[in-house]
Amino acid sequence: MLETSSPVVINTDGLKTKPSASCDSTIERWRVADIVALFELPFSDLMYQAQTVHRANFDANAVQVSTLLSIKTGGCSEDCGYCPQAARYHTEVEDEPLMQLQDVVAAAQEAKANGASRFCMGAAWRGPKQRDLEPVLKMIAEVKAMGLETCATLGMLKDGQAEQLKDAGLDYYNHNLDTAPEYYGDVISTRTYQDRLDTLDRVRSVDINVCSGGIIGMGESRNQRAGLLAQLANMARPPESVPINLLTQVEGTPLHGTESLDHLEFVRTIAAARITMPSSYVRLSAGRQSMPEGIQALCFLAGANSIFYGEKLLTTPNPEASVDKQLFAKLGINQI
Ligand code: SAM
Ligand code: DTB
Numbered sequence: 001m002l003e004t005s006s007p008v009v010i011n012t013d014g015l016k017t018k019p020s021a022s023c024d025s026t027i028e029r030w031r032v033a034d035i036v037a038l039f040e041l042p043f044s045d046l047m048y049q050a051q052t053v054h055r056a057n058f059d060a061n062a063v064q065v066s067t068l069l070s071i072k073t074g075g076c077s078e079d080c081g082y083c084p085q086a087a088r089y090h091t092e093v094e095d096e097p098l099m100q101l102q103d104v105v106a107a108a109q110e111a112k113a114n115g116a117s118r119f120c121m122g123a124a125w126r127g128p129k130q131r132d133l134e135p136v137l138k139m140i141a142e143v144k145a146m147g148l149e150t151c152a153t154l155g156m157l158k159d160g161q162a163e164q165l166k167d168a169g170l171d172y173y174n175h176n177l178d179t180a181p182e183y184y185g186d187v188i189s190t191r192t193y194q195d196r197l198d199t200l201d202r203v204r205s206v207d208i209n210v211c212s213g214g215i216i217g218m219g220e221s222r223n224q225r226a227g228l229l230a231q232l233a234n235m236a237r238p239p240e241s242v243p244i245n246l247l248t249q250v251e252g253t254p255l256h257g258t259e260s261l262d263h264l265e266f267v268r269t270i271a272a273a274r275i276t277m278p279s280s281y282v283r284l285s286a287g288r289q290s291m292p293e294g295i296q297a298l299c300f301l302a303g304a305n306s307i308f309y310g311e312k313l314l315t316t317p318n319p320e321a322s323v324d325k326q327l328f329a330k331l332g333i334n335q336i
């Protein structure tokens with residue numbers, strides 16, 4: 001077992017000690033207590049460690065840019081307490097059926113023209129039915145043929161579906177763990193944590209890159225924020241891409257009215273993700289619309305090196321591309 005000591009001294013590869021395999025799909029690289037100790041460091045020490053790890057593994061001034069498109073909106077059967085697209089909550093989201101192929105291609109062309117390198121297609125499904133998957137496979141193939149990296153987030157996958165996505169040319173599949181296992185049941189009841197891990201295993205088994213992270217600011221404790229990171233960092237292969245979302249509170253959802261999280265705690269979460277997953281892209285995901293430039297700059301300093309780009313996430317606003325271009329110019333960030 002790893003010793004907990006504060007301040008935590010780490011190697012730039014993020015491993016405190018030699019990993020020991022605990023089961024087939026996880027390795028105990030990080031105990032929750034070790035990650036909590038990172039959160040508890042003086043802010044400057046935490047940032048210094050995160051920068052050190054970041055610079056040892058990445059170009060510190062390069063940020064990967066993905067554009068998100070909701071290809072099927074609202075009317076979802078699930079009960080995720082944060083989500084404006086769940087049919088059971090009364091929000092302002094208007095349900096829209098699966099988009100037409102040519103409209104998706106047009107959106108991808110615009111994203112490419114704006115400098116996005118990856119195009120992520122999201123659908124408000126519990127999981128895709130076979131009749132839903134077929135048109136999505138065509139979208140993936142067309143977007144890939146445009147020279148963009150492809151990503152999809154379609155919910156839980158069944159046997160055989162990951163293979164079809166791989167064959168269509170899918171580069172990344174996004175499926176978030178959302179929070180720590182012990183807080184999960186407070187947020188979602190219609191699918192289990194294990195369901196999510198099973199989908200991630202299916203994605204891994206066909207060699208599609210894994211994009212998995214969670215949401216911060218849902219009323220979870222610091223221990224639980226650390227618990228989410230431990231789940232991700234201890235995967236046999238941590239996700240290539242780790243989106244860290246700040247809860248976007250939407251009226252009508254159960255989590256609307258949750259006490260807001262201090263932005264510096266969000267920055268600490270990004271830093272802890274960077275240190276515990278040194279070679280993953282850490283995405284400063286939902287929540288930028290409510291974040292001052294200075295906080296976003298601190299997130300980049302803490303090791304975030306990916307964002308969603310474009311004026312809308314799935315259903316909620318995101319900074320305009322022109323605003324992000326100005327921010328990147330001010331910070332000397334190169335968009336990749
Ligand atoms: N329906 C699919 C699923 O749940 O797997 C794919 C789309 S779903 C909207 C993708 C992710 O967006 C969720 O897992 C959650 O992490 C994030 N998300 C949804 N609503 C959010 C909100 N209000 N604030 C922050 N993140 C949110
Ligand atoms: C992820 O982690 N965040 C994105 C993407 N993956 C699919 C979604 C954020 C959604 C925010 C709420 C909305 O716009 O509906």
Ligand code: SF4
Nearest residue numbers: 076078080083086124
């Ligand atoms: Fe449905 Fe996904 Fe929203 Fe959950 S997060 S309600 S599965 S769209």
